[in-house]
Each structure stands twice: as structure tokens, then as C-alpha cells.
Amino acid sequence: MHTLVFLSTRQVLQCQPAACQALPLLPRELFPLLFKVAFMDKKTVVLRELVHTWPFPLLSFQQLLQECAHCSRALLQERPSTESMQAVILGLTARLHTPETEAGTQPLCRKHALRVLDMTGLLDDGVEQDPGTMSMWDCTAAVARTCIAQQQGGTVEPGQAPLPVEVRVDLRVNRASYAFLREALRSSVGSPLRLCCRDLRAEDLPMRNTVALLQLLDAGCLRRVDLRFNNLGLRGLSVIIPHVARFQHLASLRLHYVHGDSRQPSVDGEDNFRYFLAQMGRFTCLRELSMGSSLLSGRLDQLLSTLQSPLESLELAFCALLPEDLRFLARSPHAVHLKKLDLSGNDLSGGQLEPFQGLLQAAAATLLHLELTECQLADPQLLSTLPVLTRCASLRYLGLYGNPLSMAGLKELLRDSVVQAELRTVVHPFPVDCYEGLPWPPPASVLLEASINEEKFARVEAELHQLLLASGRAHVLWTTDIYGRLAADYFSL
16 A cells, blocks of 8 residues: 555656655655655656755665655666656766766755665566666666766866765676777766776776776775676786785675595695785674685685685585584584575585584574475485474575485475465476486486476376465465576675
8 A cells, every 4th residue: 555645746746847846855865765656667758856955975775766755666676767767867977977066055954965876685586677767787877978978078177066966776798898888987987977886897808907996996985896707717807806805895705616626636726825815804893705616625624714704605616625624614613693594506415414404403493495496306315304404593595406306305395384484485497207208316406497298287286285274384486487586685684
């Protein structure tokens, strides 16, 4: 239900020219709701003027577009409208192009108020978007173009320049966009529009380009560095890591495909790894570490022992972990603080099972998100793990896709998980009962690629649904859609 204030605000914005004329007469307290309604209903003329005359120091998407007392619709969980985003950019541009002397003549001196435009937190799920919506990259590009245009606009007379606005964004960069974003970051230095990166994700970017971008970022703003598909190796990582370590407020570090030859380690490789560990010891605020697809066999103790503070999120997918790695993690200070744990792609079916269960026991009090995709867990391993798994009373998400589980195993899991009151999502595999001629034990590649009997699986889904209804757990989502259920971000836990 919408409140009367919300409905009245929506009615006021029906005639946009009249609404713009009325803005100077409206109480400041109405501006947040006016912004949300204008953004939602694509009232672009009003939205542009709202940004142009914003009466507060901060304009934050995360605050203004969330579920509120007036409207339960959380716009941050939707792809932003291209029209609305462009209106915000135009409003910002208009504000920057208004001389300070003219701004001072505006009612309530509203032009003096805006200091920070926070556009972070927009949905960026990687799914093909509707033509009428704007991706995170499109948003970043629009702000970057504004930075470059502002710098190219030339100088103004003293006393005529607008007061600077800090624009906080999440940057996505690859080989194609690198030069453009680098120019935008350079242009924002000393400009009235100061680009401030909160989260940096660099994909398939050469080492020298990654370093160049890191050198341009404000050390006080950055909270996450995410380097994907860069195939750095230990040598490349040793070059980049000191530039990352200067960000003392960094809370999340995501590195992937960091490989060294553990079978025949070279002197240079060992030196690079020790240097990497020394730099990791410089982080004081790190709470999330992701080392997906990196060879860490027998080295997890060296990596985690260097950190100054306990981690709350640890992703070690496809890292070829050994039993001693899991035993160390279970005994470490990190285990009792973990909210998110991803061990996907590590074989937990043999000697790793017992230490894995010990790790679950240690993390049971805090764990919210557990990802175990492709871990070779069959019914016997799952059933022996259920007693400790169900002690994770706060668990909200459990990912088991790509494991060779039968319908009987899934039903046992469903029955036992009834005690987990916070559980909301279980991503389960297609039961092995639904495959024809499946080899045993089935490789993960077979489970992911082989065809299933659709009729059998339809019966499985119906039976699981009935069991959920009977146990009063119809609100819990049991699904095989691994792509539709993206892993929860650490900062949203």
C-alpha cells in the first residue's frame, strides 16, 4: 500500500512544468520522496530540476531508491531506467554549468547544498537488460563523459565556478573501455566534478593498465578491488599488489587465476609469493577475500596467517584445497567470523570431508551463505554432513548445484533443514535419478552437460513442492536455476 503522502506526491508530478515551478515553494523534507517518485515514474523534467536544486549535501541512490515507509518498491533491485539516469546526469551537468553567483540567487540557496552524488549500488547482475534500462557500465560511461566534457569546457573567472561535487560510482573496466575511463579519472582531478570510485572491477586488463588505473583512484573512497580474467600469475600479482595495498580502507579483494607451479616451485615464484604475502599483511580493514581458480594447495595457512583481521567472507572456488588447508581454516580465527563461504569446485568427498565438517562446525554460529557447487558430494557425504549443517541456524542460502545427489538425498535435506528458520534459498542439482545411463561416480562435467528426463524431473519438482507445503516452508525457494540466483554480495549480507 502507498501512503497518502506518496499518492499526493505522484499527483503533484503529473504536470511537470507546474511541478518544477512549485519546487522552490515545497518543504525540503519532501525532496527525497519527490526524487523517488520522479525516478520511478520517469518524470525526467522534474528529476533533472530536483538534482539541479537539491537542498541537501548528499544525494544518495542507496538511501532514496530503497524500500521506504511511503512505497515498498525497492528500485535498487531493478535495472535503472535510461531516461531517469540521463535526467540525473543532465541535472548534475546543469548544476556544474551554473556559476556560483547565479546559484546564490536561487531560493534557499539550494545550489550551494549538493556536495556528494552517490550513484553506487545500482543493479549490475550481468543479465541482458531491457533496451529501456541502463547497465552499470552505461551509467559509468555517462558520468565519465560528463567529467571529460567538464574539463574540456575551459576555465571560468574567479568566483564564478560552481562548488565541486563528488560523484561516487562503481567502475567496470576492460580493454575496450580502459583509455576512456583513464581519461575520465584524469579529467576529474581538479575539476568541479570529482569522480570517486567505490568498487573497481577490471576484466581482462593488462597488468600495466591495471596499475595505471589504481594510481588514479582516491585511496579514501575505494572499498573493493575485483580483478577478473587477468591471468596475473604470481609475478603479475607481485607487481600489482603493492598498488592495491595502499588503499587502507579496502574491505574486499577479489583475485582470480593466480597460479604458481606447486609441483616444481621456482626460486622466483617463491619470492613472488612471499612478497605477495608481505603486502597482504598491510591490509587493516579487509573483510572479504576471493581467490577463485587459484592454486592454493597446502598454502592456505600461509595466506590467511598474514591477515591482520578475521575475514567475514572467503571464496576459494576451484583452488584444489587439501585436507590440511580445511583443518587450518577450521582452527583459524577466521572460521568463527565467516558469514559467507564458497568452496565450489573443491572435491569434498574423500579425505576432505571430515575437515570440511569441522569447518562447518566452527562457522555454524555466523554462517549466512554457503556455496558448495561441484564438490562431488553424493548422498552418503551429504547425509553425514546434515547434523552439522543444520546447526548453521542463521543460514539463508545453500548452493549444492552440480553434486551427484539423488531424490532421496534431497528429500532428507529438505526434512532436516526445517529447523533452519532463516533459510530462504536452496540451489540443488538435478537428481541423479533423472539422468539416463549415468556413469558412477559421475564427473561434474557430465552432470552439467548430460540431458535429463524432463518427465522424471517434473515429478521430482512436484514432490519437493508438496514436502515444502507439508512442512510449512512454502516460502523457501528450491531451484536448479544457478544463473538466476546470483551469489549474495558480501556487502549485502
